Amino acid sequence: GDSVTQMEGPVTLSEEAFLTINCTYTATGYPSLFWYVQYPGEGLQLLLKATKADDKGSNKGFEATYRKETTSFHLEKGSVQVSDSAVYFCALSPTGGNYQLIWGAGTKLIIKP
């Protein structure tokens, strides 16, 4: 069945460092791909998404490119801030079917000043 695999955390970086959080998926067809972010004590919110191959989603300095050939949707940011500390979830919406999201396990990001 369809699945999403994220790199395990926590990921600890210093402020202004470059960030990559890996996400790979297994799915048939062309699923939609998402990154959601959960700040401490809050619910999840959509960070960015891509709905077709080679699309790049971007928001708040974060980017992710839908790579069909490598079945990946890695999250990147050029210079992280302490306020980026959160848990990041990669998710996919399968093609066809009942459109229920399939979630990765989440990656906790800690940014130190």
Add this chain to the structure above:
Amino acid sequence: EAQVTQNPRYLITVTGKKLTVTCSQNMNHEYMSWYRQDPGLGLRQIYYSMNVEVTDKGDVPEGYKVSRKEKRNFPLILESPSPNQTSLYFCASRKSDRGDGELFFGEGSRLTVL
């Protein structure tokens, strides 16, 4: 303000005492869903609803019930809570049943069952 509201935010209860976690959205969304979040397990879907009077089981429905009598409300019912239902619960809604739309989440309800 567009939002999903859950209540209570925190609850400590005892085994077997029925409880309901309410969820309400003010965005006229068709789709609503309940998740639980546990350390190391990520988000797991409990139940979802494509529209009023239509509900379906998610991945972990055992021990839970839901109802969708009105579009805005989607309560989660634990008829006889057990300690393994101690968790952080999230309600979410989406404008349509299409999977590429944005999910809007409530702030979460932390439940402890003793």
